Every structure is written in structure tokens, then in C-alpha cells.
Amino acid sequence: MNVAKKKKSIELLLVEDNPSDLRLMVEAIRESNFNINLNIVQNGEEAIAYLYKKDKYAQSNFPNLILLDLNLPRKDGREVLAEIKNHTLLRRIPVVVLTTSNSYNDILTAYNLQANCYITKPIDKLKFNEVMNSIGDFWFNIAQLPSMQNNHYYNKKV
Amino acid sequence: MIPVEILLVEDNPGDVRLTVEAFIESKILNNLHIVEDGIDALAYLRKEGKYEREPRPDLILLDLNLPKKDGREVLEEIKKEDPLKKIPVVVLTTSSAEEDIIKSYELYANCYITKPVDINQFMKVIRSIANFWFSIVKLPPDGHKM
Numbered sequence: 001m002n003v004a005k006k007k008k009s010i011e012l013l014l015v016e017d018n019p020s021d022l023r024l025m026v027e028a029i030r031e032s033n034f035n036i037n038l039n040i041v042q043n044g045e046e047a048i049a050y051l052y053k054k055d056k057y058a059q060s061n062f063p064n065l066i067l068l069d070l071n072l073p074r075k076d077g078r079e080v081l082a083e084i085k086n087h088t089l090l091r092r093i094p095v096v097v098l099t100t101s102n103s104y105n106d107i108l109t110a111y112n113l114q115a116n117c118y119i120t121k122p123i124d125k126l127k128f129n130e131v132m133n134s135i136g137d138f139w140f141n142i143a144q145l146p147s148m149q150n151n152h153y154y155n156k157k158v
Numbered sequence: 159m160i161p162v163e164i165l166l167v168e169d170n171p172g173d174v175r176l177t178v179e180a181f182i183e184s185k186i187l188n189n190l191h192i193v194e195d196g197i198d199a200l201a202y203l204r205k206e207g208k209y210e211r212e213p214r215p216d217l218i219l220l221d222l223n224l225p226k227k228d229g230r231e232v233l234e235e236i237k238k239e240d241p242l243k244k245i246p247v248v249v250l251t252t253s254s255a256e257e258d259i260i261k262s263y264e265l266y267a268n269c270y271i272t273k274p275v276d277i278n279q280f281m282k283v284i285r286s287i288a289n290f291w292f293s294i295v296k297l298p299p300d301g302h303k304m
Contacts, residue, residue: 085266091264092263092264093263094269108244108299111244111245112244114243116268116269117268117269118296119294119296135294137286138286139269142271142283142286142290143270143271144270144271146259146263146270
């Protein structure tokens, strides 16, 4: 029997509505060597419901990292970002904005709302993969991610 | 090509030397500005006194344990103040304490990195920072680049 302790998996929340982008992201994540528990929501309201552990998300895990699209149905990514970064418990979660937008205003707004970083999705599939790998390498190998340790409150309710 | 402006807030001379070396070797054209305590870091960012003519950085590398004014206080002030708060701050420290990691993210550090003790690993981390923030990420626009 193998008694070696398995390395704890990284909880990743992906907020993306575009099916082809989603497919590319999921593929890149599956092909990576990281031990990732991937959770996907496809609009802004679901993202908030997931983070607040509402209804069907009651058992959801606290994400260590969020990849957030900006243009989302129902609740815009900017609003989701603002809500996360103004929330006492959620604001510690790093949010990587990953969007097709390259506009001056979107970049500036995202950083002013305290996005952890802003990345424009490349159109080219190979480049897209490269970006996904860089995100994984930087956030999972180089950076330290926050945990919910010592925060018993979150485990019950946000 | 316009070089990127980096502000390094670090009081340990050995770490400063290694960081400077790593940035010289990196493929990213950069100007690295160095301040050694928290008071100077804020004076630099606010263009006060002798820093009047210094460019605003595209990225800040911030140590936590600094003389005169602690890195946590510096971080808090940066992230409360327009137009400084949009500048990405990479916390780069010897600490790997859970408390420091959480506190830094709660103060809106853009990311938290523990300095590796091994020199080669340290160089690798600096190269990764340079590569990620300057070739993958879109940095916030600033007046002097427009």
C-alpha cells in the first residue's frame, strides 16, 4: 500500500462563458502536470453563487486562484471582480483577468479594482496554450497562494 | 523599444546584487531603480524630494521586512492611493509564513513570492517574474508611456 502523502491539489475556479475558449483552457489544464481541481462556472452570477457557497455550491471548495473573463452574461466580470476584492474573506484570492479585450480602459479599471493581473487571450491556439502554461508555472510554481487556513468561518458560510 | 521601469524595495545587499544581476541577464529591456527602506519607497513613488524626476515604475518588487517603514505599511499605502494603486506589487520576501501570505493578499499585493535560499533558484524566480509580468501580463497604462 502506498502511504506517501499526496500533494494537496490546487482549487482553480474558471469563470468563462465562451465554449471554445473554455475548451482550450480545460485542455491546457488537463495536459499540465499540476494537481488541479478544476471548477467551472459560465456567468457572473454563478461565480458569486459559487464563492458564497449558495445552493448547489454549498460543498464547493475555496479557490486558491480565479481565472476571470470580463465580458460575462448576467453579471459582468468587472462587477464580480469588485465584489470579490471588497469582500473581507474573498479578497485574498488572486484573480487573473483573462479576456479578449485589449482596451486601455479595461486594463486600467481591472487594476484599479485590484485584479492581481490582467492578461489578453491570444487568438492563436498555440499562443493560448503558452499563456495558460505561463499562468500555471507562475502562480503554482513561483508564487505562494493564500489558503483559508485558520478561517473556520469560511468553512461554514461566507 | 521603451525599457520597463522597475522599483526594487530591498535592504539586503546580497539580494539586491542578485536581483540586479538577474535583471541584467533577462531578455527584458529594463531600468531597475533601488530604494532600501519603506520611507524612501513611498517618497520615490510620490516623486518627493530627490525623486522628483524619477519615472513611475511599471512594477514594484517589495520586501516585507524593511527598515524605517515596514513593507506591509508601504503596501497598504500604495494600494489606497491614486494613482499608485494600479501599479502591480510583487511581494518578494524570505517569509513563507501563512499569516504573511494572507495579510499581503488582503492588502492587495498582486502576488506573493518567497525568496529561495539557493542562488540558482533565486535567479530563476527573478527570471520568471520578468518573463511573466513583462511578456505575458498586460501592465496598467501610465502617462509616460502613452
